[in-house]
Amino acid sequence: MDRIQIRGGAALNGVIPISGAKNAALPLMIASLLTDQTLTLENLPRLADVAQLAHILGNHGVDYSVDGKRIGEDTGSGQTAHLRARTIVDTSAPYELVAKMRASFWVIAPLVARMGAARVSLPGGCAIGTRPVDLLLMALEKLGAQIDIDGGYAVAKAPKGLIGAEIEFPKVTVGGTHVAMMAASTAHGATLIRNAAREPEVADLAACLNKMGARIRGAGSSTIEIEGVARLNGAHHRVLPDRIEAGTYATAVAMTGGDLMLEGVGEDLLEEALEALTAAGATVTSDNRGVRVRRNGAGLKAVDIATAPFPGFPTDLQAQFMALMTRARGVSRIKETIFENRFMHVQELARLGASIKLEGDTAIVSGVKRLRGAPVMATDLRASVSLVIAGLAADGETIVNRVYHLDRGFERLEEKLGACGADIARIAG
Numbered sequence: 001m002d003r004i005q006i007r008g009g010a011a012l013n014g015v016i017p018i019s020g021a022k023n024a025a026l027p028l029m030i031a032s033l034l035t036d037q038t039l040t041l042e043n044l045p046r047l048a049d050v051a052q053l054a055h056i057l058g059n060h061g062v063d064y065s066v067d068g069k070r071i072g073e074d075t076g077s078g079q080t081a082h083l084r085a086r087t088i089v090d091t092s093a094p095y096e097l098v099a100k101m102r103a104s105f106w107v108i109a110p111l112v113a114r115m116g117a118a119r120v121s122l123p124g125g126c127a128i129g130t131r132p133v134d135l136l137l138m139a140l141e142k143l144g145a146q147i148d149i150d151g152g153y154a155v156a157k158a159p160k161g162l163i164g165a166e167i168e169f170p171k172v173t174v175g176g177t178h179v180a181m182m183a184a185s186t187a188h189g190a191t192l193i194r195n196a197a198r199e200p201e202v203a204d205l206a207a208c209l210n211k212m213g214a215r216i217r218g219a220g221s222s223t224i225e226i227e228g229v230a231r232l233n234g235a236h237h238r239v240l241p242d243r244i245e246a247g248t249y250a251t252a253v254a255m256t257g258g259d260l261m262l263e264g265v266g267e268d269l270l271e272e273a274l275e276a277l278t279a280a281g282a283t284v285t286s287d288n289r290g291v292r293v294r295r296n297g298a299g300l301k302a303v304d305i306a307t308a309p310f311p312g313f314p315t316d317l318q319a320q321f322m323a324l325m326t327r328a329r330g331v332s333r334i335k336e337t338i339f340e341n342r343f344m345h346v347q348e349l350a351r352l353g354a355s356i357k358l359e360g361d362t363a364i365v366s367g368v369k370r371l372r373g374a375p376v377m378a379t380d381l382r383a384s385v386s387l388v389i390a391g392l393a394a395d396g397e398t399i400v401n402r403v404y405h406l407d408r409g410f411e412r413l414e415e416k417l418g419a420c421g422a423d424i425a426r427i428a429g
Contacts, residue, residue: 114186261289
């Protein structure tokens, strides 16, 4: 397996173009199953998860093609992909495919909406918690689907089509909101979704579905109204910027010092995270080019955070912020409220010299004067990049093993950081 080699101590200075959001790209790609016409997605990130989902969708009959690179085109600008499910050839999604990517379970919604039937493997456990799909299935049942669990598969049937209904989620669920919106778009009658997820990626999916002919109002708020339509058409949509990637690089420059322009992202996508970085000692400004984050060498201050659904502090930035706090003056408390088991990076950060104590859902981080490079192992996507951030500031050499986790969610990470002064390289396995 490939590894990432980092020699710490270099400040980060320059411009990093922010890629399209993985968390938006995946549901947008799945939405292509709702129509027999072509859905064109611009700014699609070049990620392992995107390639894997394209393979999974091909199993259902989606033709997937990517525009060739044009002369002079910057590979940081994202790719343009065309997806067309002219005919659904298989309404089942086997375990060996769903197990590789939990988000692929969401195909159950467009399959049952368009074909009246779907048989999709339950995704099972996950390194950062169980993340059950019960709320997703509840939403489909509310819309009139009959749901049975058979041999580890969720079997959904709606031979006469789905019917609009009122869906109230007992807790905020991004996956549940994605599934409900896709399924309700072509249901008979109106659907009202209460306690919906407010994440920008939810609003991005709704914007794309509306371009396809859906009638969705209120996405981005906690109440979404959907008037079902008979069919959806093809469309052209640009994937929104990746706020998690932007927040990761913002945290990296706060860790190392320097001056980074995060190009193409708006401050509104990650306000709470940027506020935490400002409280820690970074300077954040924004203009029509993007978000600029600087730290001039002054020490870091300890800051307490608690993860929460959008617009709160993102759980997907918790590990990165914890890495930052390992070098802050004082003691910070980091509370994880979204996923259980999302502190697996703690032991790896400790190998670099971090001082972290766990108390239930809270990590208590006592800042240290210096970190020291060491071999570490990535445990999941976001934890992986927290080790990169720590390694950028550690004395000596850090080797991050199992970097396939990084390739799932960060496009050309070592190239982007290297172009801004980091001493970082990929070592082929």
